[in-house]
Amino acid sequence: MKFFVDTAMLSEIEWAMGIGCDGVTTNPSLIKKAVDALKANGENVDMMSYIRKICETAGRCRDVSLEVVSLESEKMIKEAVVLYNKFNILANNVVVKIPVSTASTSHYEGLKAMSALQRKQIPVNATLVFTPEQALMCGKLGAKYVSPFAGRIDDMLRSKSGIVFDKSEYFPEQGIRMDDNGIVSGIDLVRKTVAILKNYGMKTEVIAASLRNARQVREAALAGAHVATIPFNVLEEMTKHPKTAEGVMAFAKDVVPEYRAIFD
Numbered sequence: 068m069k070f071f072v073d074t075a076m077l078s079e080i081e082w083a084m085g086i087g088c089d090g091v092t093t094n095p096s097l098i099k100k101a102v103d104a105l106k107a108n109g110e111n112v113d114m115m116s117y118i119r120k121i122c123e124t125a126g127r128c129r130d131v132s133l134e135v136v137s138l139e140s141e142k143m144i145k146e147a148v149v150l151y152n153k154f155n156i157l158a159n160n161v162v163v164k165i166p167v168s169t170a171s172t173s174h175y176e177g178l179k180a181m182s183a184l185q186r187k188q189i190p191v192n193a194t195l196v197f198t199p200e201q202a203l204m205c206g207k208l209g210a211k212y213v214s215p216f217a218g219r220i221d222d223m224l225r226s227k228s229g230i231v232f233d234k235s236e237y238f239p240e241q242g243i244r245m246d247d248n249g250i251v252s253g254i255d256l257v258r259k260t261v262a263i264l265k266n267y268g269m270k271t272e273v274i275a276a277s278l279r280n281a282r283q284v285r286e287a288a289l290a291g292a293h294v295a296t297i298p299f300n301v302l303e304e305m306t307k308h309p310k311t312a313e314g315v316m317a318f319a320k321d322v323v324p325e326y327r328a329i330f331d
């Protein structure tokens with residue numbers, strides 16, 4: 068399974084690449100968070116050079132997803148070309164994120180854009196995927212990735228059930244007796260998406276997105292997702308276990324001077 072880091076914060080991207088992550092996903096909200104942090108730090112925001120740094124920090128063969136901002140296909144295509152032409156030259160790693168469907172004039176704008184981008188050979192990450200059918204449509208249009216948003220499905224199901232929750236809380240894969248047109252959890256969405264694309268031998272890779280905790284990453288891996296895009300705090304959470312910490316402390320205490328001397 069590939070791990071992408073789900074952030075636009077350069078420091079987090081650097082850290083994630085240092086521990087072997089395979090790529091980066093951003094979206095306009097994550098870019099906003101990074102820009103707000105820069106501004107709060109009194110720094111100038113030069114978006115062109117900031118995105119350049121993201122692409123260079125990720126480096127070759129580590130895909131960086133950058134999202135379009137318009138809702139009409141013609142504009143999305145133009146923006147995708149801009150993103151690709153401006154930034155792919157640096158490390159050959161730009162993938163353009165296109166929402167599968169938009170709430171604008173027609174619901175087909177994203178798919179129309181994907182179709183055009185396939186002809187232009189610009190790689191696409193189909194985003195805001197909430198059903199396996201949406202993913203199948205994007206797969207047929209040659210999307211490099213589809214991103215089912217696991218956590219947001221869980222949020223929706225909990226809200227529908229009237230459950231008060233914290234987004235980072237574990238949500239059971241088997242659901243809570245509430246479904247969204249047959250999808251019982253975010254991981255169920257990921258599992259069904261993976262299975263359907265596999266049925267038809269599609270090359271499109273599934274990115275389990277909107278992941279909120281380490282256990283959800285585990286379940287996405289069990290479901291066969293090709294990629295998990297993981298927020299920085301969840302990557303950290305994944306490294307931890309109290310018995311690991313306890314073992315490290317105990318071993319540190321037992322180091323005899325004779326053994327330590329080897330390293331002098």
Ligand code: E4P
Pocket residue numbers: 073092093094194214216218219276277278296
């Ligand atoms: C990544 O591609 C998505 O944009 C991201 O995982 C969304 O996460 P969120 O639902 O926590 O905002």
